Amino acid sequence: MSSTSRRGILAAAAGIFASFTLAPGITLRAFAEQAPAVPGARTVRWGILIDTTRCTPECDACVTACNTEFNLTSNGRPRTDPQWIRKLTITDQASGHVTSLPVMCQHCSEAPCVDVCPTGASFQRPDGIVLVDKHICIGCRYCIMACPYGARNFVSELVDNQRPWGPRGKGTAEACTMCVHRVDAGRTPACVEACAASGNKAMLFGDLNDPDSEIAKRVATFPSAQIRADLRTNPAVRYEGI
């Protein structure tokens, strides 16, 4: 492997002292060179399109699926219970028309939570998914205040029985990950899967930047809106029918 020889030359040049002091960094760099750039390719932008005309107020399949996927359990204190996705019901006062829609992290391309994070824990992957690196999150909650969508949660209580793919811990901020573990494995997010299984088929997941993808075609053909588009956060979650 070429990186092995490169590392060998580096280590030989740096000498024993350097191998003691710099080795973690060298390991990290060599590792980064080996990393294939599949999910991180800049051309990808994962997004979700939600057709609110197909979303019914009584259905909460997406919320249940999310809670099951990440084992988000209630502590009996609704104000601080974890909630990565929630159902909103909007009633038009003039006409009486009721619209129901799920709201989760909107995965903005100009994410306010990333801007305000003092440690760089709140970050955006090259494919547009906004995540919290909980290893460096200090729990300051700036991102929770900054998010216009109320999507970020603070983990207020000790967490037990986390899913292996969903590390969660007290004292950190967290939000919808767009099921990044499933997306990286070539699957769709749990909420989208559950919505399709419920028969409503209101949610569509795909690559917004791929002109041949179904979601890109739908967005190009039919009108869709971003919530609080006036803030110019450019969310990757779009809604039809609002």
Add this chain to the structure above:
Amino acid sequence: MDDFDLATPGPSAAPAVPPLTDISIAFALLTYFAFAVLVLGLVIQTWRLLREIRRTPADPGSGSILGRLFRAGADVVLLRSVFFSDRWAWIFGAMFHFGLLLVLIRHLRYFIRPGWVGPLWDVIVLEQPFGFYGGMALPFGAACWWLRQTVLRKSRIVTDWADHAVMALLVAIPLVGYASTISHTDVVAVKAFAIGLVTFHWINIPTDPLLLTHLWLVAVLMVVLPFSRLLLLLPFGNLLHIESAPIASDAKRRSRLVYAFGPALILVLLAPLAIVGHHGIVHQDRPDFASLIADHRTDDPTMMIRNHPAFLFSHRTIVTHTGVGAPIDSMERCVTCHAVKNAAGQPVGFDDPSHFCRGCHNTAAVTIDCFECHQSKPAPGAQAALDSLPRSAIGTALKAERVAEQ
């Protein structure tokens, strides 16, 4: 919680304790010798102090014996008289002494098994980070005080070769100690060696050059200290407000001692270096990460013990930020292969003392925060797939070795 499980459960091999190496024997003997010299020096000096106290009457008007003891205690613990006489000396002295105290408490983890002290072990675990930072104050305070003594000549405490040697060692030992932290010494093996010394069941010492240097310097310090004025207990007589007899003859006595035993001392102290130089030290380089993913059962079984934090820390950033290799290379994989099963055949979580990570980390008094967020048990079904894998022969042998040490 005393024992820990290093290998996955498998066919148990006969405990194979490797034969002692020359380096291990040399360092074990050196440590005993140095400790004996230090204790003997302290005993002799204590005896001389008591003799002085008994021989000379107390100063008139110095109060009751309780009051004098209290003032002397305040002087020894808080360096009270130094505080009122030389503020900078007190600052550096306090940094050094309290740093040393924290460092010594931190190093108790090597000489004590968790089971020996019960709940006190949790105090030692809790103290670890304080000891880590206290260790930075130690060489700084010592170096500054030493500089002030020699450059500004504030007092004539540091004068002869033994005094300067002690100061140089006090500065060098922590620095080498920190360097061995950076080079990722196998602290579990170090603890096994130290426990072997305490219980007189010797275990091989890990041949990390920085660790050997650290231990050798400590041994030299313990031998040199009784010959230095810095460990002279006689001045403590003054703290008790006792007119101590002149100690002018002390310097002469010390120099006679040094001339008599100096050559022998140097030979003994240099013996481990000669053995190390003869046999050489194998510097174990960091392995390639890609091969580690494929199979970390390398020829060096301590490799993962020494390097797993570096691997995990570099890996976690890559995985979190790019998602590369998420399922197979994640911590999920670690806890799946290394799962320890309870009596019911179910894998135990981190709340169980026999958890693979917890046992070892508790024994080494190293805090571990991974499972505040991460799942410590394999996912349902994941264990079954791994049960069919062949067991590591090295892992089984290593486990037997560790159990034999306990």
